Amino acid sequence: MLFRKDATIRERATVALANLQRNAYAMSMLRGRLESRINFILSGAGKGGEYQEMARVLELVKNSELILNELSGKVESARFLEEFITIIDSAASSVSGIKGDVENLVPIAENALLEMHDAIANISGGLYAEPGHAEAQQILDEAAAAPAVEAPRREQAAPAITPAQAPREEERQAELA
Structure with missing residues (x-):
């Protein structure tokens, strides 16, 4: 098995990216050998019917290289997305951590405002009052x-x-x- 079940997205993406890059390198080496063989055939040393078959295989190898490179880009994007999610999750946890503190400060601030209101009322000799008194x-x-x-x-x-x-x-x- 390629991946552990408890591995993070980043770990799985790193393994997949390494495998894709290894396969892309192998495909590149194969393409180089095919191109050499086609050049050998075109120089007249090889058989004429062999050229068409090698040309089709070379086309498949080139398309496979493109696919592997596209997959590598997508896997790398998944790694960046996982990093983004980690950062956002950390930020959300930080906000959650202070949410309770802010909720506790609201009643304290309200009490402080009431005390200030009462102090102003006492200082002004009782003439300052809330509506309703x-x-x-x-x-x-x-x-x-x-x-x-x-x-x-x-x-x-x-x-x-x-x-x-x-x-x-x-x-x-x-x-x-």
Whole structure:
């Protein structure tokens, strides 16, 4: 038996390629001997009827060489394909290895975002709130309504503003409104 049953594609392809190359070399040697014999016949030293038979055999040998070379190319392609599959399989295994880590990081990241959200809410004095918190929404609504009533009184008492201070003053007024 040429191949072991447990051999990889690469091992089997290597053995097959070596056999094909050996057979192609033998076919090349046969072609050389046939061409020499045909040249001998054509030089007039051989029999005339022998030429046609040798020419047919030479044609078969040339076609066989082409077939062996094609097969060698296909076997070599199989070796490259096996190497490609090995690389892709390794890459897929690497991704599978970190998939669990990424899945574990998602809940951790979500918890970290919730903690940051809570910290921001505590720092802003409870005014920053998620939609759905009625108390916080009520405080925000009251804060938005209160400055609108007091704003006209503050504007009357405001000191003169220089042109350089105007953008900052507009920002402050917008914050109050």
